[in-house]
Each structure stands twice: as structure tokens, then as C-alpha cells.
Amino acid sequence: MAEVKNYDVVIVGGGTAGCILAAKLSEKGVNPETGKSLRIAVIEAGAYLKGEPKPGHGIPLRRQMYTNMPQDIRFGRNFVTPQGRGRGVGGSSLIFGSGAWFPFDEDYEEWQEETGTDWSKENFKSAIEEARRVFNVTLQPEETLSNRRAAEMFKTTAEAMGYEVLPGHSRAVKNCIFCGHCADRQICKYDSKQSTLVTHAPLAERNGVEFIANARAGRILIDRKGGKPIARGVLIRKLDLPDEIYPGDEFVDWNSAREITILAPKVIVSCGDLETPPLLYASGYGSREDCGPRLLVANRNVGRNVDGHYGEGGQVGVSGIFEEKVSGMDGGWGVDPFYHFQTKIGRDRIVLLHGYGSFPRYSFWDGQPERHALSPFAPAFGQPHKDYMRQICDPWEKESALSLKLREPVLRVTRIAVDTKLPRTAPRGRIDKDRRVQIFGEEIIGYSRETGKEERNYRSIHPEVKRVFVAGQEIATKLLEKMGAKKIFVEPIIPRDGLTFKWLTGGCRAGSDPRNSVINQNFESHDIDNLFIVDVGSIPRSPTLGLFLSICVVSIFASERIISRHLTKKA
Ligand SMILES: Cc1cc2nc3c(=O)[nH]c(=O)nc-3n(C[C@H](O)[C@H](O)[C@H](O)COP(=O)(O)OP(=O)(O)OC[C@H]3O[C@@H](n4cnc5c(N)ncnc54)[C@H](O)[C@@H]3O)c2cc1C
Numbered sequence: 001m002a003e004v005k006n007y008d009v010v011i012v013g014g015g016t017a018g019c020i021l022a023a024k025l026s027e028k029g030v031n032p033e034t035g036k037s038l039r040i041a042v043i044e045a046g047a048y049l050k051g052e053p054k055p056g057h058g059i060p061l062r063r064q065m066y067t068n069m070p071q072d073i074r075f076g077r078n079f080v081t082p083q084g085r086g087r088g089v090g091g092s093s094l095i096f097g098s099g100a101w102f103p104f105d106e107d108y109e110e111w112q113e114e115t116g117t118d119w120s121k122e123n124f125k126s127a128i129e130e131a132r133r134v135f136n137v138t139l140q141p142e143e144t145l146s147n148r149r150a151a152e153m154f155k156t157t158a159e160a161m162g163y164e165v166l167p168g169h170s171r172a173v174k175n176c177i178f179c180g181h182c183a184d185r186q187i188c189k190y191d192s193k194q195s196t197l198v199t200h201a202p203l204a205e206r207n208g209v210e211f212i213a214n215a216r217a218g219r220i221l222i223d224r225k226g227g228k229p230i231a232r233g234v235l236i237r238k239l240d241l242p243d244e245i246y247p248g249d250e251f252v253d254w255n256s257a258r259e260i261t262i263l264a265p266k267v268i269v270s271c272g273d274l275e276t277p278p279l280l281y282a283s284g285y286g287s288r289e290d291c292g293p294r295l296l297v298a299n300r301n302v303g304r305n306v307d308g309h310y311g312e313g314g315q316v317g318v319s320g321i322f323e324e325k326v327s328g329m330d331g332g333w334g335v336d337p338f339y340h341f342q343t344k345i346g347r348d349r350i351v352l353l354h355g356y357g358s359f360p361r362y363s364f365w366d367g368q369p370e371r372h373a374l375s376p377f378a379p380a381f382g383q384p385h386k387d388y389m390r391q392i393c394d395p396w397e398k399e400s401a402l403s404l405k406l407r408e409p410v411l412r413v414t415r416i417a418v419d420t421k422l423p424r425t426a427p428r429g430r431i432d433k434d435r436r437v438q439i440f441g442e443e444i445i446g447y448s449r450e451t452g453k454e455e456r457n458y459r460s461i462h463p464e465v466k467r468v469f470v471a472g473q474e475i476a477t478k479l480l481e482k483m484g485a486k487k488i489f490v491e492p493i494i495p496r497d498g499l500t501f502k503w504l505t506g507g508c509r510a511g512s513d514p515r516n517s518v519i520n521q522n523f524e525s526h527d528i529d530n531l532f533i534v535d536v537g538s539i540p541r542s543p544t545l546g547l548f549l550s551i552c553v554v555s556i557f558a559s560e561r562i563i564s565r566h567l568t569k570k571a
């Protein structure tokens, strides 16, 4: 017989939002009947690298696992899902790029307008202040940035054109040495990156929360007897491995893992953009098309209404070539300041970012050496081509006369990226039971260099998306002309590998009307009592830039609402 465990609250998914919820609920929430501290379990499919952090030094376990790690971005795949999301306590915050942007004022307005939530900036005020403090959101020091000259030109020219330009190098790090190791999909061995593994898991642990790592939820237990359906707990499978060792998704056979029934009167699902909808389908919550014969509770918004960014901030752009050097390897981290501004195209907003996804000098980071190999500056064949690639792709290489000579033309280039989410008039996407994202019915499977696995890229886009990109590229072209570029490359809107579509939200979005949403503004399922959903999928519309701080403020806000409505001692 399956083992049974009882708690007051079970949080399914110990990621970015899951750890925040665990820390906050265990700190301020109580059993409403007894007034006693809550017994909380967090179910996490991946590993738990447990320990009290010392930012800048790291806990011994994490250091031991990472200090000698090769500088190879594929290495961390035990902590990455095949779709590139974080796996392990801390979730995607373990591997995020630490770029930290709060929601823009317009984002709160869109969240209210889109589905009628009361998620105003005013209501989020204390959550924003708390997130700024806890995640140490600050601008990255100027001296660690490269490409400063072009950035300055971008800023002054755009301001002269009437745009409000903002700095984009805001980070969630503490005592960071800007070694660059975490720039893409790596855990910080010094615990400087403010993942929720560092900021919230230790606090939750001190408050008595039980993290059940290497344990995958297969089904939420939904009771249909009597009136409104009610969530009773979750069925999990647990691997018998030390918490810190998770072999990677492709090496686990969950069917042969130990089964445990977790019973709890409050079930909070927090499995992230791609994994929450399939878990709900498997539990019988969604549409008939997605749940099949398992359907128990129908709501056709589960896994639908998905919004996101094409090219996640930087794939579509315009590059300008200048006569003199405008950018450089003059910084330590190789991350550009990427000033940015937003503007409107009809009723839609776009963002123009300088430096984000810049014309690659650091293929080590962007994982796309072929973009160098095919660049207009690369010698076509033979030893000169090899020398060029060897010099240009090695970020650790010491400057030499040859490397400077080879790099010289690249330092005369700067790039402006155009970013857009789905325009209002374009249909939204859908997440299917296999975690595939479908937009406009088309999906092309591509190859991801980061994970060595398949990844989704799109080869056609809705005409409305194209309209917005084209308008953005026209603005970028004008800007580069005014900056003094001698030659301008307007990049194809759909690159050879296809466009990516990421920063996904909306799969279980909040709203006042069950006909177009899954949860209400208090994170309670419209259809199932005692079931809550808190992760990026709860957000009605993709924020302007990034997702990390948005989900952090949303989770802090959610914790307050759940505590005040459900986890406060009854009078
Ligand atoms: C590589 C990468 C880089 C990024 N860089 C940035 C950036 O620089 N700036 C920015 O603003 N945003 C960035 N983001 C986005 C942001 O970090 C994420 O959107 C956000 O952290 C997601 O939070 P979440 O709580 O919704 O999900 P996650 O943090 O992904 O948590 C979901 C958790 O649930 C677990 N889980 C899933 N299914 C199950 C199950 N069935 N049973 C048990 N556990 C389960 C997962 O293992 C995971 O730990 C990045 C994201 C990625 C992936």
C-alpha cells in the first residue's frame, strides 16, 4: 500500500515561486482551526542543494559540486529540464541570468485590463519593496560592463528623439564578482546570485518546512463527491537518492519510483509555465481535448491564453557598422549595459534594447559559434578562418596583437534588439500535455545547444507580430542612422534556426471571470476548492521585460492573500 503523509499545506513545485510561498506561509501563516504553526511540505522533482548561504563564499556542498565545473554551459543539465527550465529547489531562479526587471507600470494596467484582476501597482507596493530588498536589486557596476561607448550613443540619440531611456543592467546579485559563470544556465557557486534557493529555502527550512526532493507529483487528488470539487492532496513518486543528486530528466524512470500519497487541506501548484498545465490535465482539470477520459472538472482555459515574447528580448534586431570603434571588450563580464526604451505601435508596446543579444563577440555565452563563422567579418576558409574563430570565441583568451586585429571590425558594430510580446490582435498560444507550446498551430522542433535536446523554434509568425517587428526595426534603423552608422543590417525577422517564443505566462491565468481564466485574483481555482495556482502561468499577460521579479512580486503578493484568507486563526 502507498505510504500516506499528512500536512496542512502542500506546495507542488519548489521553484522560484514555490520557495517564496514556503518561506512566507511558514513565517506568517497558522492552522486556521488550532492557531498552531503550519506543517508544510514542498514537493520538488529535482535535487535540493541544501544549506545556509554565505553570499560571496557559498555553502560547501554547492562549492564542491561547482568549483571544478568545466566552463561548459551544457554541464548543468541535471538542473535543467529538456525545455530549458530550472529543475531543483530554487527552480528556474537557479539558472536564470540574474537580469532583474520589475513589472512596468503598464504591465499592472494590462493585468487589470486583460482579465479584471485588482493587481494594481498600488496593491503590489509592499511586495515590490520587499522583493527589491530581499533580492538586492541594484544596477551592475559600470566597470563590469562592456560596449559603453555605443550604449552612451544609443542613450543620448534616443533621448534626443524623445524617448525615455532606462538602464537595463539591473541585477539580483549580492557580493557578485562578475565572473560570468552564471551568465547562462548555471548555478552560482558563490551563492551570489539571488536564487530562491539562497533567499527563501533556508528561511522555510528554519521554520520547519519539509522539502521532499527528487519527488515528482503525478496527480492532484480531486474529490468530486457532493458539491463543488475539492483538492485533497497529491500523489507523488519519490526517488531513493540523496537530496543533492538528481540524475537529469532523461535518466529517471518515475514509474518505478516509490509512491507516496500526500494529504493536505490546501494544495498550491507551482510547477512553472510548462509543467503546471500538464499536471492539471493528468489530474482531470482542463478541457476534454487535453484531459481525455480523465476529465473531472472542465475549464477550457487551463493551458490556453499563453502569452510570451518572440525571440525573448533579442532575436530580432538591426545592426549598425561604424567607422570608428564603438564597442569593446573593456568590461569584465561581457554583458552590455543594454539601455532600453519602450514605445507604442498602435495599441501594442515594443521595447528597443541596446546591447541585448548584441552582435556576438562572445559566442561562448550565446552558444552560437556559427553566427561568428558566417559573419561578414569572418575569413571564408582555411587557417585565417580557424584563427578568427579561435580568437573570437574564447572569452578567457588574453588580448594579443592578433586577437585585437581580428576583433577590430567587430568592435565597430553595435546592435539594437526589437522585442515584442503577442500583439493584442494576435491569438494566444496553448500548452499541450507533452509541454509543447503551440502558437498559431505551428511548431518546429529545433536543436538546443544548451541542453543538447530538442527545443521549439517557430518558422512563421502571425502577420500582426510581423507588423510590430517591422515598425520596431524602422525605429531602430533611424536611430542607428542618427548615431552615425555607415552601414546598417536589418536582420531577417525569422532567423535561419527559427524564432523562439519564451517568457511564457497565462497558462493558468488569474481573472475575475471563469470564462476566460483559471484562478481568481486571490490565486484560488475558480472550479476546485482548496486548490491554488501560483507561478508564472498565473500572470495574465507577459511583463515587458524578464519574468523573475514579476513572479517574485506576484508570489509575495499571493502569500499575503492566501494567509489572510485561509491561514489565519479563525475568530
Ligand atoms: C535559463 C533561464 C534564464 C532566465 N533568465 C532570466 C533573467 O535573466 N531575468 C528574468 O527576469 N527572468 C529570467 N528567466 C525567467 C524566470 O527565471 C522564470 O520565468 C521564473 O523563475 C519561473 O518561476 P516559476 O516559479 O514560475 O517556475 P520555476 O522556477 O521553473 O519552478 C517550477 C518548479 O517546479 C518543479 N516541478 C515541475 N513539475 C513538477 C512536478 N510534477 N512535481 C514536482 N515538482 C515539479 C520544477 O522542477 C521547478 O523547480 C529565465 C528563465 C530561464 C529558464
Ligand code: SF4
Binding pocket: 098, 173, 175, 176, 177, 178, 179, 180, 181, 182, 183, 187, 188, 189, 190, 191, 192, 193
Ligand atoms: S557572475 Fe554569476 S556566477 Fe559569478 S559571482 Fe556573480 S552571480 Fe555568481
